[in-house]
Amino acid sequence: MRHFSPLLVVIGAGQAGLAAAYAARQAGLAPLVYEAGGRPVGSWPRYYDSLTLFSPARHSALPGRPFPGDPDHYPSRDAVVAYLAGYASALDADIRTGCRVEQVRPSPDGGFEVTADGQTVETTMVIAATGAFSRPHRPALPGLDSFTGTVLHTADYRSPQPLAGQRIVVVGGGNSAVQIAIELAEHARVTLATRHELRFMPQHLLGYDLHRWLAWTGLDSARWARPLLTGRTGTPVLDTGSYRAKIATGNPDRRPMFTRLDGDHVVWADGRRERVDVVLLATGYRPGVGYLAGVDGALDGDGLPRHRGGVSLVHPGLGFVGLEWQRSFASATLRGVGADAAHVLGRLLRQSRRPRARRLQVRSA
Known part of the structure; x- marks a missing residue:
């Protein structure tokens, strides 16, 4: 059975995928968007209940x-x-929810075969926009695998009530780590364990939010500014002053990273041992693009995309949107994915040998 199919398949209908679909519609394309979840809103419904944007x-x-x-x-x-649900409904795009992409393979004609839910579609271009929520990063901390207490990742955390009264160590010092630790401290005894001192940055400067200054000054994409924004000396935490004041009370407190976990104890850098109930990993995520494993050279040995500015280093027609520091500090955020999507699509179209819609085969996998 033959179907009219677009030149472009977008994988994921969260903020990055929707931005890619918008860029495609602006370019006159009719993208096919696959979303594994039941709604075109990405991972947002699964984040913790009290989350608020930092912009x-x-x-x-x-x-x-x-x-x-x-x-x-x-x-x-x-x-x-x-907002994302409304954005998706206003897009004139074929968004198929409940369709998980299983694999992407190169096709004989130089394009790609995308398999989702038992059907394979051939297409000239693919934009991987599945983000990272499906792949929480669990660092190799000494003793973590044998810790006899509870180990959670922020992907598992929803609200503080189930952890009330427990001794909790939050690993990480970014915005989410601090926000969650302060929320938990209303119900439990909490420590933030970090490799660097917490770096607080003012949320507002001269009456304007920091994100406006980043955009105005060009620091978003300035290479020399990246060390200041990436956390090499501690992840910046945007603060109006309330976070710093709460940590100054001692609950939550901040301590240097522990040396190891031993049974149900944590061994701190000064040698003290302390029993803890929960270790909560606020250690971020890695891109969830395992479906590209069959595209030789698309991923490195750690399963991370090999790209420059979101464009594959190996395969013409393959792009990415929503990666951290893809092109700027804002690349993985609502603020940044639109510009990145337009850039990536423009590059892919210039690479394409056949920049027009075709009738393509859709067959059983």
Whole structure:
């Protein structure tokens, strides 16, 4: 059976995939978008309940649709979910939810074969925009695998109530780690374990949110500024002053990274041992692009995309949107995916040998 199919398949319908679909529609293409979840809202419904964006609404919108409400408010998780759902419904794009991409392979004609839910579609271009939530990063901490308490990742965390009264160590010093630790400290005894001192950065400078300054000054994409923003000397934590004040009370407190876990104890850098109930890993994520394993050279030995600016170093027609520091500090955020999507699609179109729609074969896998 033959179907009219687009030149472009976008994998993922979260913020990155929707931005890619928007860029495609602006270019006159009819993208086919696969989304494994039941709604085109990405991973947002699975983040912790109290999450709020670290950027204001005016800097948290996708192209073509402002974020509703006061442009200076900081949207909640549920507000982002509603925004993405509305954005998807306004796109004139074929978004197929509940369709998980199983694999991508090179096709004999130089394009790609994308298999999802038992069907294989041939296409000229693929944009991988599945983000990282499906692949939480679990660092190789000494004793972690044999720890007899509870080990959680922020991907597992929803609210503090189930952990009330417990002794908790949060590993990590970024925005989410600090926000979760402070929330937990209202119900439990909490320590932030980090390799560097916490680095607080003012949320506002001279009356403007820091994200506006980053965009105005070009620091978002300045190579020399990257060490200041990537956490090599501690991950920057945006703060109005309330986080610093709460940590100054001693719950949560911040300590240097422990040397190891031993049974149900943590061994601190000064040699002290302390029993703990929960180790919560606020250690981030890695791109969830395992479906590209069959595209030789697309991923490195750690399963990370090999790319420059979101364009594959090996395969013409293969691109990525939503990777951390893909082109700028904002690349993995609502604020940054739109510009990256337009850049990547433009590069892919220039690479394409046949930049027009075709009738392509859809067959059983």
